[in-house]
Amino acid sequence: MTTTLADNALFIGDNGRLCCNALQCAGSTALATGRDLSGQAVMRLDVAAVREWMSYGIGAPRCECGRVTLSQVAGPDGWPAVK
Numbered sequence: 001m002t003t004t005l006a007d008n009a010l011f012i013g014d015n016g017r018l019c020c021n022a023l024q025c026a027g028s029t030a031l032a033t034g035r036d037l038s039g040q041a042v043m044r045l046d047v048a049a050v051r052e053w054m055s056y057g058i059g060a061p062r063c064e065c066g067r068v069t070l071s072q073v074a075g076p077d078g079w080p081a082v083k
């Protein structure tokens with residue numbers, strides 16, 4: 001299956017759920033189209049979003065399947081590095 005969702009990244013859906021690009025985590029609809037079942041585009045978490053997330057004191061953002069946890073440090077590509 002091809003995907004519009006990048007590796008080693010987290011995406012947030014309209015309902016606030018975090019997912020990575022694993023099939024069981026994102027679901028086939030988001031994985032194939034970049035949109036969740038309600039038709040809303042899933043947004044990739046950038047460094048600013050990770051910092052905001054961590055400012056709530058709830059730890060580093062991690063997807064539901066647990067495969068991807070992001071740090072608030074930008075990687076070489078400018079997106080948050082994986083922990």
Ligand SMILES: [Zn+2]
Nearest residue numbers: 020025063065
């Ligand atoms: Zn996941």
